[in-house]
Amino acid sequence: MKRIIVLFLIFMTASFHSPAQLKIVTTIPDLKSIAEFIGGNRVEAFSIATGYQNPHFVDPKPSYILKLSRADVFITVGLDLEIGWVPALLNSARNPKIQKGGEGYVDASVNIPLLQVPSSVNRGEGDIHIYGNPHYWLDPLNGKIIAKTITQTLSRLDPEHQTQFQERLKQFNETVDTKVKQWEGMLSRFKNTKVIAYHNEWPYFEQRFGLKIVDFLEPKPGIPPTPSQLSKIITIMKREQISIIINSMYFKAESADLVARNTGGKVVTLATSVGGVPEIQNYFDLFDHNVRLLLSALQQ
Amino acid sequence: MIVAYSTAQTDSTAATDSLLIRELEQQMQPAVPQDAAPIRTAPTTNPDLSAIGDFRSSYSDAGPRNLETYFNALEVQLSSVVDPYAEAKFLFSFGKDSLNGEYSAGLEVATLTSLSLPSSIQVMLGRFKTHFTKVNQLHPHAFSFVDFPILIRNYFGEEGLFMEGISASVLVPNPWDVYQEFVVEVGRSGSTPSLDYGTGNRLLTTAQLSTFFDLSENSTLGVGLSGLSGVNALDRTTIMAGCDLTYKWKPVQYNTYHSFTWQTEAMLCRTDTSAGSTLQSYGAYSLFEYQIEKRTFIGARFDYSGLPMVEKSDERSISLLLRFQPTEFQILALEFQHANRNFGPGYNQLVFRAIFGIGTHAAHAY
Numbered sequence: 001m002k003r004i005i006v007l008f009l010i011f012m013t014a015s016f017h018s019p020a021q022l023k024i025v026t027t028i029p030d031l032k033s034i035a036e037f038i039g040g041n042r043v044e045a046f047s048i049a050t051g052y053q054n055p056h057f058v059d060p061k062p063s064y065i066l067k068l069s070r071a072d073v074f075i076t077v078g079l080d081l082e083i084g085w086v087p088a089l090l091n092s093a094r095n096p097k098i099q100k101g102g103e104g105y106v107d108a109s110v111n112i113p114l115l116q117v118p119s120s121v122n123r124g125e126g127d128i129h130i131y132g133n134p135h136y137w138l139d140p141l142n143g144k145i146i147a148k149t150i151t152q153t154l155s156r157l158d159p160e161h162q163t164q165f166q167e168r169l170k171q172f173n174e175t176v177d178t179k180v181k182q183w184e185g186m187l188s189r190f191k192n193t194k195v196i197a198y199h200n201e202w203p204y205f206e207q208r209f210g211l212k213i214v215d216f217l218e219p220k221p222g223i224p225p226t227p228s229q230l231s232k233i234i235t236i237m238k239r240e241q242i243s244i245i246i247n248s249m250y251f252k253a254e255s256a257d258l259v260a261r262n263t264g265g266k267v268v269t270l271a272t273s274v275g276g277v278p279e280i281q282n283y284f285d286l287f288d289h290n291v292r293l294l295l296s297a298l299q300q
Numbered sequence: 301m302i303v304a305y306s307t308a309q310t311d312s313t314a315a316t317d318s319l320l321i322r323e324l325e326q327q328m329q330p331a332v333p334q335d336a337a338p339i340r341t342a343p344t345t346n347p348d349l350s351a352i353g354d355f356r357s358s359y360s361d362a363g364p365r366n367l368e369t370y371f372n373a374l375e376v377q378l379s380s381v382v383d384p385y386a387e388a389k390f391l392f393s394f395g396k397d398s399l400n401g402e403y404s405a406g407l408e409v410a411t412l413t414s415l416s417l418p419s420s421i422q423v424m425l426g427r428f429k430t431h432f433t434k435v436n437q438l439h440p441h442a443f444s445f446v447d448f449p450i451l452i453r454n455y456f457g458e459e460g461l462f463m464e465g466i467s468a469s470v471l472v473p474n475p476w477d478v479y480q481e482f483v484v485e486v487g488r489s490g491s492t493p494s495l496d497y498g499t500g501n502r503l504l505t506t507a508q509l510s511t512f513f514d515l516s517e518n519s520t521l522g523v524g525l526s527g528l529s530g531v532n533a534l535d536r537t538t539i540m541a542g543c544d545l546t547y548k549w550k551p552v553q554y555n556t557y558h559s560f561t562w563q564t565e566a567m568l569c570r571t572d573t574s575a576g577s578t579l580q581s582y583g584a585y586s587l588f589e590y591q592i593e594k595r596t597f598i599g600a601r602f603d604y605s606g607l608p609m610v611e612k613s614d615e616r617s618i619s620l621l622l623r624f625q626p627t628e629f630q631i632l633a634l635e636f637q638h639a640n641r642n643f644g645p646g647y648n649q650l651v652f653r654a655i656f657g658i659g660t661h662a663a664h665a666y
Contacts, residue, residue, distance in 0.1 A: 050517070050552055050553075052552065052553045053552045053553060053555060054555060054556055057555055057556050058555075059548075059550065059555070059666055060663060060665065060666050061512070061514065061520060061666050062479035062481070062510075062512040062522075062666060063478070063479050063512060063514050063520075065471070065479060066471065066477070066478075066479045069420050069471055083660075083663075084628070084663050085663055087663060088663040088664065088665060088666075091387060091413070091415070092422070092665070094414075094415070094416075094417065094420045094421065094422050094471065095420075096384065096385075096415060096416030099381075099384070099415055099416070100381070101384060102384075123629065123658075222627065223627070224594050224595070249553060250553055250554060250555070250556070252554060252557060
């Protein structure tokens with residue numbers, strides 16, 4: 001009996017002295033993966049979008065409001081990537097901590113050197129992002145900047161464990177540096193190889209790994225491929241001997257397949273996020289997967 | 301020595317005061333901390349501004365004039381957070397009067413909504429669309445069909461039921477951990493076929509309970525119950541009860557290519573007309589919409605509706621919809637409607653509607 005009482009007291013003391021994990025909600029799984037890496041067992045993270053979903057278009061389901069209402073931290077890609085669904089969720093979340101300007105609101109794009117920042121904006125040009133291209137997490141070195149931003153927020157909200165967060169950030173950065181060398185090495189033979197992409201979401205990946213995206217199947221960002229655009233792409237591919245078309249998980253492959261059939265090219269469906277396919281379990285797997293697929297296609 | 305002691309005492313008092321002031325300052329810190337992460341947005345405090353146009357052309361086999369082509373309405377919306385505690389929205393509508401053809405401006409929505417009340421409570425005040433039935437909360441441009449279901453028109457008028465008052469909602473904790481929201485609203489409505497502004501102190505009161513289930517990654521089910529009590533044009537009581545059921549399917553991976561929605565609502569209305577005399581009527585509709593490819597949708601709707609103040613009167617219709625959305629900023633829709641009424645002649649009509657928006661318009665609720 002005495003033992004039971006002692007065990008009960010230990011359990012009670014432990015539960016009183018172990019502060020709750022920080023509840024994190026992210027918009028995309030890549031941010032969740034990085035947050036989990038930095039936060040370790042101090043965080044419990046949930047991503048609203050899945051890895052095989054177009055992050056521009058996510059339905060603001062009420063069940064996400066429930067998650068956000070209990071969140072300590074909300075991490076967003078920002079740059080208006082999620083403008084079609086995040087404001088509706090945040091306004092209904094009734095949680096001041098994660099509103100813009102709140103202590104738990106994290107804009108992961110802060111300090112990222114942005115690409116394709118337009119000098120003027122016109123909706124006639126399609127879905128143009130006024131702050132710059134928002135697909136920055138597809139450069140693994142930007143992952144280090146995202147990780148640092150997340151570390152700062154976690155350290156502020158859970159200062160007792162900031163040393164742990166800093167150590168994990170160091171580990172994350174070291175892994176990224178090692179892996180980037182490895183990935184760059186794998187693709188180095190194919191530097192400046194010209195490719196075609198479905199949507200303009202690869203400029204950061206392109207810059208990091210030295211590819212050259214010549215044109216897109218979409219005539220303008222967000223506008224589905226038209227016969228005239230596909231015809232133009234076929235001409236370009238034949239003229240410039242381009243053999244790779246990069247597609248994403250959430251775009252149907254019909255247009256890319258049609259172009260490939262007419263040019264003898266190959267469609268490579270890359271993952272844009274963690275969880276795009278079951279084997280991509282974390283942020284490093286994402287690049288492992290994409291680099292491997294691309295290498296295999298380029299070697300053929 | 302006395303001077304030294306005095307100085308030391310002054311220093312000590314000053315230090316104590318300074319500590320006290322610091323403590324008080326800490327206690328008086330605002331609810332929203334100042335030590336927040338930076339945000340990458342445009343350095344402006346201007347509100348989001350959008351304008352949405354609604355153009356229509358129609359053919360109807362009823363009445364002396366069969367062909368119509370007109371600009372139906374322009375909606376201008378301004379919205380922004382006011383401060384860390386609330387956001388505001390103003391929606392102005394410039395609509396065409398179907399009787400004299402003149403355009404007139406009106407204030408459709410003006411609300412202040414809290415963002416940071418405790419216990420997941422949210423309070424909204426101002427003029428807004430009442431939380432009674434699911435479809436009534438939508439603005440016409442956000443509804444998939446060209447016109448609102450007949451029950452909305454017959455009971456609340458072309459634009460639906462608006463209220464000037466206060467709305468309070470709370471997320472209801474429940475053992476199943478599903479989203480459940482309870483909304484209570486109190487205020488005055490405008491003059492509608494079923495409710496009136498009223499001459500006395502009696503206010504319109506509504507309540508709604510909405511529950512939402514994720515059936516799978518690709519499908520959801522929403523269930524709602526709502527009720528209201530208000531004063532009618534005869535200065536007597538009107539009580540209404542409604543229920544709604546919405547099933548949505550959208551494959552997550554190809555969420556921009558295919559989707560399916562089935563939505564059904566029913567409503568019961570009890571109108572006191574004189575001492576001991578009441579009229580009971582009801583309305584219902586059921587609609588489905590299927591997205592056949594990225595930009596094309598088809599749908600059908602079946603409507604039944606009584607009239608709140610006229611006994612044994614009803615109207616039935618079937619509507620067929622074809623909608624094309626080049627982008628999310630432009631919607632072109634063609635709707636055929638066949639209607640029968642037992643209180644007047646039926647009609648067949650074909651309506652083309654073009655909705656087009658510019659500026660930044662906040663996303664609609666799910």
